[in-house]
Amino acid sequence: MSRISVIGTGAWGTALAAAFTRQGHDVRLWGRNAATCEEISRQHSNQAYLGDARLPESLTATPDMTVALEDAEIVLFVAPAQSTGDVAAQATAHLPQDAVLIACAKGIDNRTGQTQSEVIGEKLPDHVVGVLSGPSFAADVVRGLPTALTLALPEQEMAQALAQELSGDAIRLYASDDTIGAQIGGSLKNVMAIAVGICRGGGMGASAEAALITRGYAELVRLGVAMGARPETLMGLSGLGDLVLTCSSELSRNFAYGIAVGRGQDVSGLKLAEGVHTVSIANEIAARHAISCPVMQTAGLVLSGRMSADKARTTLMSRPIKAEHPETR
Numbered sequence: 643m644s645r646i647s648v649i650g651t652g653a654w655g656t657a658l659a660a661a662f663t664r665q666g667h668d669v670r671l672w673g674r675n676a677a678t679c680e681e682i683s684r685q686h687s688n689q690a691y692l693g694d695a696r697l698p699e700s701l702t703a704t705p706d707m708t709v710a711l712e713d714a715e716i717v718l719f720v721a722p723a724q725s726t727g728d729v730a731a732q733a734t735a736h737l738p739q740d741a742v743l744i745a746c747a748k749g750i751d752n753r754t755g756q757t758q759s760e761v762i763g764e765k766l767p768d769h770v771v772g773v774l775s776g777p778s779f780a781a782d783v784v785r786g787l788p789t790a791l792t793l794a795l796p797e798q799e800m801a802q803a804l805a806q807e808l809s810g811d812a813i814r815l816y817a818s819d820d821t822i823g824a825q826i827g828g829s830l831k832n833v834m835a836i837a838v839g840i841c842r843g844g845g846m847g848a849s850a851e852a853a854l855i856t857r858g859y860a861e862l863v864r865l866g867v868a869m870g871a872r873p874e875t876l877m878g879l880s881g882l883g884d885l886v887l888t889c890s891s892e893l894s895r896n897f898a899y900g901i902a903v904g905r906g907q908d909v910s911g912l913k914l915a916e917g918v919h920t921v922s923i924a925n926e927i928a929a930r931h932a933i934s935c936p937v938m939q940t941a942g943l944v945l946s947g948r949m950s951a952d953k954a955r956t957t958l959m960s961r962p963i964k965a966e967h968p969e970t971r
C-alpha cells in the first residue's frame with residue numbers, strides 16, 4: 643500500500659484517486675476549489691466533473707497543500723497541462739524529500755515547449771519524475787471499468803516496481819523507461835482528435851476519418867521521434883492506443899470539440915480540450931525540426947479561424963502525391 647497524493651480535483655484527478663483508493667492505497671486529493679473538496683470528502687461525489695459517479699467514502703480532498711502532501715510517497719500531477727508549472731511551484735514547500743512525482747496531464751507547455759515531466763522536473767529538480775498515460779476516460783476509470791496504461795520512469799526497474807505496486811483489478815500498468823515517448827502520444831493525439839472531429843462534424847465520411855487517423859499517426863511518429871521518443875512507445879498504449887480511443891469516441895472532449903468546430907457551432911462553453919492549447923506549440927516544434935505535419939498544421943489554421951473546415955479538406959486532398967512511407971524507400 644502506498645501513500646498517494648493527487649493534485650487536481652477535475653475529472654481525471656478524481657477518477658484516479660477513486661481507483662487507487664479502491665485498490666487499497668491511502669489517497670489524498672488536493673484541489674483549488676474548497677467547495678469541490680468538501681463535496682468529495684463529505685458527499686463522495688464530484689458532480690461538476692463526474693456527474694453521479696460514486697466515490698469511495700474513505701477518499702478525502704483538501705485545498706491545503708500541506709495536508710494533501712503530508713507523508714506522500716507518490717504524487718500525481720493532474721491539473722490541466724498549462725497549469726502544471728504553477729501547481730508544481732505551489733507544491734515545492736510541502737513535498738516529502740523522497741516522493742516520486744508522476745505527470746498525468748496531456749499537453750506541451752505552450753510557453754516553453756516542454757513536456758509535463760520536464761515542467762515538473764524544472765520546478766522540483768530533486769525528485770524522480772515519471773509519466774502515467776494511455777487510453778483512459780475518467781468516466782470509465784471512476785466506474786471501475788478495466789484500463790491499461792503506460793507508466794514510464796527514468797529507469798526501467800523503478801518503473802517495473804511501481805507498475806507492480808499500482809496495478810490492480812481495474813488498472814493495469816505497463817512499465818517503460820521512455821518518459822518523453824510516453825508523453826508525445828498523449829499530447830499530439832489530442833490535436834489529431836480535434837482534426838478527426840472536424841472531419842466528423844463536417845460530414846466528410848468514415849473513410850476520411852480513417853485516413854486522417856492514419857496520416858495523423860504518421861505525423862505523430864515523425865515528430866515524436868524527432869523530439870526523442872522511441873517508435874515502439876508511440877506504437878503502444880500512450881501513443882496509438884490513446885489515438886484510437888480519442889479519435890473514435892464522442893466521450894473525448896477533444897473529439898467533441900472538433901465535431902463542434904466542424905459543424906460551425908459555438909465552442910466557448912465546451913469542456914477542457916487540451917489539443918487547442920497544444921496545437922500551436924506542436925506546430926512550432928515541428929517547424930523547428932523541419933518535420934512535415936500537414937494534418938496538425940491544417941488543424942491549427944482551422945482552430946485559429948484562418949481556414950474553414952471545407953478549405954482544410956481541399957488543402958489536404960490536393961497535396962502532392964508521394965510515397966506512403968518515404969523513409970523506407
Ligand SMILES: NC(=O)C1=CN([C@@H]2O[C@H](COP(=O)(O)OP(=O)(O)OC[C@H]3O[C@@H](n4cnc5c(N)ncnc54)[C@H](OP(=O)(O)O)[C@@H]3O)[C@@H](O)[C@H]2O)C=CC1
Nearest residue numbers: 651652653654655675721722723725747748778779780914
Ligand atoms: N478526463 C479524462 O478522461 C482524462 C484526462 N487526462 C488529462 O488530465 C488533465 C486534467 O484533465 P481533467 O481532470 O479531465 O480536467 P477537468 O477539466 O475535468 O478538470 C480540471 C481541474 O483542474 C483545475 N484547475 C484548472 N486550472 C487550474 C490551475 N491553474 N491550478 C490548479 N488547478 C486548476 C480545475 O479546478 P476548478 O474546478 O476550480 O476550475 C479542475 O479541478 C488534462 O491534461 C487531460 O488531458 C488524461 C487522461 C484522461
Ligand SMILES: O=C(CO)COP(=O)(O)O
Nearest residue numbers: 776777778779894895896
Ligand atoms: O486522454 C483522454 C483519454 O485517454 C481523454 O481525452 P479527452 O481529453 O479528449 O476527453
